[in-house]
Amino acid sequence: MPPKRRTKARKQPLQQRSRETVAVILEAAARVLEARGLEGYNTNAVAERGGISVGSVYQYFPNKDALTLALITRFEDALLAKVRDAVAASEGKSLTASLNLIVRAQLEAHAERAGLNRILEAEEDRLRPASSGTSAAGELKELVADLLARHRREIARPVDDDAVEDLIVISRAMVDHALQNDLSQAAATRRVLRAIEGYLFGPRPDS
Amino acid sequence: MPPKRRTKARKQPLQQRSRETVAVILEAAARVLEARGLEGYNTNAVAERGGISVGSVYQYFPNKDALTLALITRFEDALLAKVRDAVAASEGKSLTASLNLIVRAQLEAHAERAGLNRILEAEEDRLRPASSGTSAAGELKELVADLLARHRREIARPVDDDAVEDLIVISRAMVDHALQNDLSQAAATRRVLRAIEGYLFGPRPDS
DNA sequence: CCATAATGTGAGTAATTGCTCATATTCCAC
DNA sequence: GTGGAATATGAGCAATTACTCACATTATGG
Numbered sequence: 001m002p003p004k005r006r007t008k009a010r011k012q013p014l015q016q017r018s019r020e021t022v023a024v025i026l027e028a029a030a031r032v033l034e035a036r037g038l039e040g041y042n043t044n045a046v047a048e049r050g051g052i053s054v055g056s057v058y059q060y061f062p063n064k065d066a067l068t069l070a071l072i073t074r075f076e077d078a079l080l081a082k083v084r085d086a087v088a089a090s091e092g093k094s095l096t097a098s099l100n101l102i103v104r105a106q107l108e109a110h111a112e113r114a115g116l117n118r119i120l121e122a123e124e125d126r127l128r129p130a131s132s133g134t135s136a137a138g139e140l141k142e143l144v145a146d147l148l149a150r151h152r153r154e155i156a157r158p159v160d161d162d163a164v165e166d167l168i169v170i171s172r173a174m175v176d177h178a179l180q181n182d183l184s185q186a187a188a189t190r191r192v193l194r195a196i197e198g199y200l201f202g203p204r205p206d207s
Numbered sequence: 208m209p210p211k212r213r214t215k216a217r218k219q220p221l222q223q224r225s226r227e228t229v230a231v232i233l234e235a236a237a238r239v240l241e242a243r244g245l246e247g248y249n250t251n252a253v254a255e256r257g258g259i260s261v262g263s264v265y266q267y268f269p270n271k272d273a274l275t276l277a278l279i280t281r282f283e284d285a286l287l288a289k290v291r292d293a294v295a296a297s298e299g300k301s302l303t304a305s306l307n308l309i310v311r312a313q314l315e316a317h318a319e320r321a322g323l324n325r326i327l328e329a330e331e332d333r334l335r336p337a338s339s340g341t342s343a344a345g346e347l348k349e350l351v352a353d354l355l356a357r358h359r360r361e362i363a364r365p366v367d368d369d370a371v372e373d374l375i376v377i378s379r380a381m382v383d384h385a386l387q388n389d390l391s392q393a394a395a396t397r398r399v400l401r402a403i404e405g406y407l408f409g410p411r412p413d414s
Numbered sequence: 415c416c417a418t419a420a421t422g423t424g425a426g427t428a429a430t431t432g433c434t435c436a437t438a439t440t441c442c443a444c
Numbered sequence: 445g446t447g448g449a450a451t452a453t454g455a456g457c458a459a460t461t462a463c464t465c466a467c468a469t470t471a472t473g474g
Contacts, residue, residue, distance in 0.1 A: 006433090011450075014450070042430085042431060044431070047454090052452075054432090054433075054453085054454070055451095055454065056452055058434080122333065125329050130387075131388065162394075162398065165384075166398055166401075166402060174376055174380075181338065195377060198404075198406040198408070199405040199409070202404055202406075203409075213463090218421080221419095224470080225420075249461060249462075250463075260422065260423045261462090261464095262424065263422055263423075264463095265462090270463080416474095417472100417474095421468100422468080424465105426464085427464080428463090429461090429463105430461090430462100431458100431459090432457105434455105434457080435456100435457105438451100438452080439453085440452085441450070443447095444446090
């Protein structure tokens with residue numbers, strides 16, 4: 001056990017000035033990751049890029065991982081917001097149309113800063129204590145579950161929690177794959193939808 | 208550019224003795240990863256665990272990443288072998304039965320040393336120069352493509368390369384997810400198959 | 415056996431980097 | 445104003461670790 005390790009930030013940002021500093025730190029971290037990758041991502045570089053001092057970084061983030069985690073959360077929140085909007089906008093539409101909107105939302109969220117988001121997703125595994133569901137993940141499940149419940153008569157088999165989980169896993173993997181291979185949004189949407197709709201509507205021949 | 212970096216091993220193992228050393232190194236690396244995670248994974252620990260000296264590690268691996276990559280390749284080869292066997296064993300069987308065998312093979316390959324394999328898959332992203340298809344990945348695609356071609360009359364839509372890619376992406380993501388959540392092999396198989404068959408047989412309502 | 419090649423050794427080095435803390439500066443309440 | 449709190453600074457420490465190299469040991473072919 002390496003002696004100890006700070007788990008809480010030294011200070012909470014109270015004044016306007018410090019809140020701006022936190023924003024500067026986050027954006028600087030994002031830019032360093034984009035420009036130099038995980039390889040060149042260190043707190044000194046972040047401070048330099050943000051035009052502030054390392055000390056300031058450690059005023060508001062207990063350690064480097066906490067900073068990275070904050071970036072991850074920021075991305076997840078943005079993704080969730082887009083999906084929420086898509087679900088809201090799909091009120092009254094058919095299930096297929098709704099799914100289309102949601103898939104597009106996910107693709108857009110990832111595409112915005114593809115390089116950065118890819119790195120963050122990879123780091124997520126390392127940083128999140130095994131199987132600790134985030135609130136963002138929970139809300140995403142709820143959103144999808146509600147949408148499917150609303151359309152339950154269009155779906156053959158009842159949709160349980162496992163199915164929702166599977167749909168999210170499938171979408172995420174395919175969206176990542178699409179971005180990695182620079183697929184057009186149209187192609188990516190088509191392929192993800194085929195998988196999702198197949199899962200929902202597809203036949204289950206055997207017992 | 209950090210000055211330089213060895214890209215080739217100092218020596219190739221020629222005699223029996225050194226071939227054994229290489230095996231010892233690989234297994235030691237695997238055990239360190241299993242016992243202490245990426246965190247405690249360093250070349251000195253690997254040497255100690257293997258009961259050899261660091262110098263020996265660097266006789267046969269130019270750098271730490273090359274060692275990790277060798278572990279990844281080893282895992283991929285094992286996976287591929289299992290899938291190959293499954294495909295061979297599915298000669299004459301129905302498509303559903305064949306897919307069942309293949310999915311099981313994948314689950315087994317991952318389950319064998321789940322903790323280790325999970326770490327290796329995460330490292331793969333970091334270590335493989337963006338979008339460099341490995342021969343293992345290529346052969347997997349071939350195997351799947353051939354199997355599907357053999358059963359093409361049972362599938363509504365023609366199966367192109369993209370579809371094969373998608374099927375592999377979906378399987379992989381779901382298998383990873385299943386292992387992460389300690390799903391029973393039965394449950395995992397059922398869910399992965401539902402996704403795969405849905406993708407293959409599922410209806411495509413719109414244009 | 416002997417010369418040569420192959421293999422093995424491990425203390426040490428060089429470089430990186432996360433993070434601290436003593437100090438300085440800025441802000442706000444009164 | 446003024447005093448105390450909040451915020452900012454950045455040189456440098458401490459720890460880690462990938463990797464080297466001069467040397468010892470072991471194998472092999474003739």
